[in-house]
Amino acid sequence: MDGIVKILVFSASAAVYLFVMSKFLGKKQLAQLDVIDYMLGIAVSSIAAEWAIDSGNAPFYHYLIAMTFFFVINLAIIFFERKGRRIKKLLKGVPLMVIYEGKINYKSLKKSKLDINDLMAKARDKGYFDLSKIEYAVFENSGSLSIMPKTEHKSLVAQDVEIADPKPSKLPYYLIDDGHIIYSSLRTLERDEKWLYDRLGIHSKKELRNIILAIYDKDNDNIEISTKK
Numbered sequence: 001m002d003g004i005v006k007i008l009v010f011s012a013s014a015a016v017y018l019f020v021m022s023k024f025l026g027k028k029q030l031a032q033l034d035v036i037d038y039m040l041g042i043a044v045s046s047i048a049a050e051w052a053i054d055s056g057n058a059p060f061y062h063y064l065i066a067m068t069f070f071f072v073i074n075l076a077i078i079f080f081e082r083k084g085r086r087i088k089k090l091l092k093g094v095p096l097m098v099i100y101e102g103k104i105n106y107k108s109l110k111k112s113k114l115d116i117n118d119l120m121a122k123a124r125d126k127g128y129f130d131l132s133k134i135e136y137a138v139f140e141n142s143g144s145l146s147i148m149p150k151t152e153h154k155s156l157v158a159q160d161v162e163i164a165d166p167k168p169s170k171l172p173y174y175l176i177d178d179g180h181i182i183y184s185s186l187r188t189l190e191r192d193e194k195w196l197y198d199r200l201g202i203h204s205k206k207e208l209r210n211i212i213l214a215i216y217d218k219d220n221d222n223i224e225i226s227t228k229k
Helices: 002-025 035-052 062-081 086-093 107-110 117-126 181-191 193-200 206-209
Strands: 096-099 135-140 145-149 172-176 213-215 222-227
Touching: 035 062, 035 206, 117 135, 117 172, 172 181, 181 193, 193 222, 206 213, 206 222
Parallel strands: none
Antiparallel strands: 096 135, 135 145, 172 213, 213 222
């Protein structure tokens, strides 16, 4: 029983200390978790877990010292970040423009370690199922995607426009994904490879490697292409 009580007391102590630390660090830790915050969070959480199930091999203040050490490191990083942009850039990196003026920036996409599927997933999470509706997209240090839609696709409020019979929303047809043909879309459209090659003006699969994304607009019979160049 003494062992169980000890674990409960230590667990409660660790939780209280973590709570106090998080109050000092502010809501940024929760809202904008970046690589360094994640790393320090894992370190502190691991120490807190060790403290909670301590078997008596180390005095409790050893855990407090270790957790406080990482807490001070985090405060020091925040302090130095405010002193200069270069230091912040070194420690946290910079946001990357992955879509610029409606076109996918392939270099930034590679630098962000995202592939086209990751980009589409993050865009869908923001409510954009069609990348062609996006004018600018920034991959933030926190891992989130900030989007500015094209002017014609910006959200309108009721007083901006009156639409009597709006057209229903439709999912876009993705024909090429990072150089690979999406055959399920071709089957849905009842088209084949030859039709796709003719519409893209290419003659072999080798030429597909330069195409990051191809989206077909069935209503306007138009294919929008994003390339690596």
